Amino acid sequence: MSADTAAVVVDHVSKKFKLYRERNQTLKSAVMRGRKTVAEEFWAVNDVSFEVPEGHTFGLIGRNGSGKSTLLKTLARIYYPDAGSITLRGKAASLLEVGSGFHPELSGRENVYLNASILGLKRREVDARFDEIVEFSGVEKFIDQPVKNYSSGMYVRLGFSVAVHTNPDILVVDEVLAVGDGAFKEKSRQKFLEFTRDGKTVILVSHSLPQIREMCDQVAWLDKGTLREVGDAETVTEHYEKALVDEKE
Template sequence: MNDVAVRVEGLGKKFRLYHERNQSLKSAIMRRKIAEYEDFWALRDVSFEVPTGSTFALIGSNGSGKSTLLKCLARILWPDEGEITSHGRVASLLEVGSGFHPELSGRENIYLNGSILGMSRKEVDRKFDDIVDFSEIGKFIDQPVKSYSSGMYVRLGFSVAIHVQPDVLVVDEILAVGDAAFQEKSRAKFDELHDQGKTVILVSHSMGTVLEMCDQAAWIEKGSLQSVGPVKDVAADYTYSVFPLAPELADAYDDARKKELGWPASPIHPIAAHGGGVVQGFQRGALCWSSHAGSFSVKEPIRSFFNAVGGIEELGWPLEDAQVSTDGAVAQRFQRGTIDIPPNGIPRLAPVN
């Protein structure tokens, strides 16, 4: 077996950006001039290898070129420079409804999509019931797919793609369209593929999902590769670029704290009251700097706090580390009140009058 599932070498993909809004031949003739355009390189000089059996994430900000790269990997787009070599059967699930014909039924689309992804009719016949079962489309299978919800589209598309039994599965963010139960089911399917030594390449904006599911990653920005390697390193590089450290916190963020708190997971929140300060959420806690107390770290529960109230306006910054009792309850004192989180419960905020 090959150690490398996909090799990308010097990849470049350009698009034409037209300066005239209307690009039809008729309008060009009417205006007696050919539409002007410029070349825009969505990807340039991108090279990396995806190890066989890895779950590989592509990360980067909006418009950085992730989907374009996935489309090149799935052979939906053809590169203008460089090349992609892949080993084994590649199946992809990119845009909602891609590979489906809206007027055809779910049943007909399973055959259509299956053949696009390289399955024979006999193979689809054999797997048909499993595909329908996994998709949970049930009695709607003979309805035209144009009447399906986007979640139903994705469930059917994903079900066909995994039943191709690909060596490499290429998936864009669209799985997030499915409901919680289906997302859980697709996660389990990814684990199964991983256990079978299959390779999955996916795009996700959720750093939690990426860290949980993937072992390798590549970070792309403005069409060029920034870093590639173990997911933790790449995710750290990326998040530092998105959420730089507050200058006040930089000194406090030594190696020990880095280990304890992880990398930045939120922008810097300024605190106006009581002489001012800043607080910033990290992967496993928060760092706080106040003009009174200098800087100190707060562990996990502050994240629940951030989520619960959407900010630190009400209670101010934390005055102590969270106190965790044996039954899992959490209590933490803040500048203007306290927060209590019962085991598996909703945080209660108790502002001081």
């Protein structure tokens, strides 16, 4: 894979967290601690490098605490790497939690505009896509109701719909495919396929290996913050499954 077709280049990225023995964020504890640092360093992501080719769906797999989510948040510019760099070609949008930033007292319509602008869309652009967003979410009837009256499914569907309609070049997704009922899941799957058909890139984290195999072309396997393997989805998931079984024995 040559550099000019890579949508995302992850170059020796490391991210550390400080673990405080006392998780007490008060001035008193800081003063008592004095100059001594009691923080331990913990490398959640350690020297990970890979490239994500443009127009493909890329999966991140690994066990709990393997650093998938940290890496995803770093890709979404919520965390900043302590070492290494991430290069994104094009506009990136993240879908780590849908409907974040919804104001419960405001109507669905107002929240669509608010949420879309948090995700970086201009008012004009929302105007143009508004009907599409509402139709996709399937909450037409309730769009002028305050979202606090929405069922949790409606809430999530509307949030999801706004996010996928922000028209990013790179979409970063954290297990949100598990939202909504079967019909909506199928709809979102179709949307992702449409994305990659248009030459856009999707990066997703999932614990469901069948889903990963079905949707992803390439997969990176993370283990305790380091990269175990990256490559073809079938091969890597097979190795991963084998490792899980081996461990149990």
